[in-house]
Amino acid sequence: MTTRRKFIKQVSVASGGILLPAPDFRNIFSPIKQKVVIIGAGFSGLAAAYKLKNKNVDVTILESRNRIGGRVFSHKMTDDLVIELGGEWVGNSHERIHALCGEMNLELFNNQFNTHLLYKGDYSPAGAWDYSEGWNTKLNKMLEDYADLTDKEKLVMDKMDWWRYLVNNGCDGRDLDIRELLDSTDFGESIRQVSSFAAIAEYAESSENNEMDLKIKGGNGMLAERLSEKIGKEKILLKHTVSRIVQDSKVKVYCENGKVFEADKIICTIPTFAMQKIDWHPGLPSEKVDALNELQYARINKHAMLFNQRFWKDESFDMITDQSPHYFYHGTKNQKSGQGVLISYSVGEKAAVIANQTDAWNAKMINETLQPHFGNVASQLKNQVNYYWGNDSYSKGAYALYGKDQWFRVRPILEESFLHTHFAGEHLADWQGFMEGAINTGEAAADMI
Ligand SMILES: Cc1cc2nc3c(=O)[nH]c(=O)nc-3n(C[C@H](O)[C@H](O)[C@H](O)COP(=O)(O)OP(=O)(O)OC[C@H]3O[C@@H](n4cnc5c(N)ncnc54)[C@H](O)[C@@H]3O)c2cc1C
Structure with missing residues (x-):
């Protein structure tokens, strides 16, 4: 069978999509360390840096935000309860995350759900509904x-x-x-x-459960934390937004804060929206600019509600609805506490509407959706947190959305290296839209150095 993964590689090579880097023998024959700047401290950038560090390459990661992890964004709702505002599920098929968690002594626990359905006003518990x-x-x-x-x-x-x-x-x-x-x-x-x-x-x-299988104990951000310890925290510079890149015999990377970095190679792991904001010298090829302009990212909103009891009772509760809150799931499964967090996960237009409303509006809307089946839960609500990825300053979306005629045409162009720069990130992965994909592309870019 030609898997999606193998097929993509064949198509890319056949269309001349991948630029194979010229071999660089300096590391083998001389003690001079190659210098690599990695843009972005998400899973892709961290995985690339970890691999290069182990190959004795001198890496510096430049990161815009004041935190590492990028679109993996673990958030403490209480001292005991951690939720994910970004990447949530680790799939059973996601080999590299499993391996890295093993290496970093991180535990993956079960995060599978039994899906309830709320459709046209009828509530059906898990197991009591199906397709025809x-x-x-x-x-x-x-x-x-x-x-x-x-x-x-x-x-x-x-x-x-x-x-x-x-x-x-x-x-x-x-x-x-x-x-x-x-x-x-x-x-x-x-x-x-x-x-x-x-x-x-x-x-x-995908795995039987569509890769919605596991989660990292303590929050998925723990993997970013452990990777950063292995890489060396001093190598990761936060609040360093790259604004200009000049490539000739070497590269110069300019940041908004005035700092400038010289290197032999760049690994650029940032989402396409952020890539376009950089002033590239020489400019990116026009077909890459067109591809950057073409690709959209999905609008996802997560609205997390802390309740003083888990009224949904089933620890593995999730529910798909045809109402505005769209999809509910228990965000604190396997975390011991009397309290619990239910997350309303909405997409597309629904997400954009919800993101513009107040907490009071959301609480009312969510209570109205749940009330006919779970009773009035308003008095049990203790706290709310909302994150809308459609407005995120760096990605303007949760992950790339490959529309009609884009998977085989646009992706290989985005993947192509440009002079001394290799590209990585979720949007280029065969496991596209997943943390695993971010890691795979980061490691692949490191292999190209
Ligand atoms: C709501 C949501 C739900 C998700 N659910 C899942 C899931 O269940 N399972 C799963 O596996 N995946 C899921 N994902 C996807 C997963 O989180 C991503 O695929 C992965 O985290 C992307 O990693 P990355 O390194 O490619 O990009 P990012 O994490 O975006 O990292 C890029 C980094 O670059 C930084 N940056 C941008 N511009 C600049 C600049 N100019 N200079 C310096 N730094 C810059 C950004 O701040 C960011 O930290 C979800 C994502 C979201 C948002």
Whole structure:
């Protein structure tokens, strides 16, 4: 079977997409250390730096924010309870996170859920609802057939959106509504905007639970913390926003705060929105600029509510709804406390609307959605936190959203190295949209140095 991962590599090489770096023998034959500047201290930048440090390369990470981790953003709701405002689930198939957690003595605990459904005013507990039998059979066949898709068929699928593909394959009515609700949660926007190849590949190649399997004890940010200790905290400069890059025989990296860094190579791990804000000398190739302009990121809003008791009772509670709060899940599963956090996870237009409202509006809306099935929970609400990734200063979205005809056309262009700069980050990964993907691309860029 040609997996998504293998296929992408073949396409990229065939189209001349990847620039193979000229071998640099200095590290082998001379004691002079190669200097590398890494832009971004998210999982991609940290993974790249860790790998290079182990190869005795001199690395400096420049990071805009006042914290490491990037789109992995663990937040303490109370002294005992940690939630994730960014990347949440570690998948069973995510080998590099598993390996790094093992190496750093971090425990991964179960974070799987039993999905309840709230649809057209009817509440169905987990296990009491399903797709129609006909659609279930059809979907299973589609996922099975994925293994036999030819490369040409994959390219054709990429030119169609996932909603249209489902409709053309007989998905309709309630089945289609529920798929839209569930799958838009994965992609962060309506499935009318998602490449059908990107969707089928994700569902056919993922773990049984769609990679919503585990979480790092103490918060996913613990991995960023441990990596930074191994790299050396003094090598990671916070509040250093890169604003200008000059590349000739070497590179000069200028920061907004006036600091300038010289290096042999750059690994740029930042989201496409942030990349465009940098003044590149010479300028980025026009096809890369076009690709940067074309790619959108998904709008996701997380609204976390601390309740003084876990009225949802099931520790593995999550619920998909056709109402504004969209998707609820228990954000503090496996964390001992009488209190608990329920997170409302909304996507696309819903996320943009919710993000503009007050806490009082959100509390009212969420209570109205839950009340018919869980009673009035307003008096149990103790605290709320909201984070809207659509307005995040550096990414303007949660993760990249590959639309029609973008997976095979846009991604290889974004991936191409430019002079002394290699690119990495979630948006370039085969595990796109995942922490694993960020790590894979960071490590791959380090291998190219
Ligand atoms: C709401 C949400 C839910 C998610 N859910 C999951 C999930 O369940 N499972 C999963 O595996 N993944 C999930 N993800 C995705 C995952 O978090 C990302 O794929 C991953 O963290 C991206 O890492 P990165 O290193 O590529 O980018 P980032 O984490 O964005 O790192 C890039 C860094 O570059 C910095 N930067 C930007 N511009 C500059 C500049 N000019 N100079 C210096 N620094 C700069 C940024 O501040 C940032 O820290 C989710 C993400 C979000 C937001």
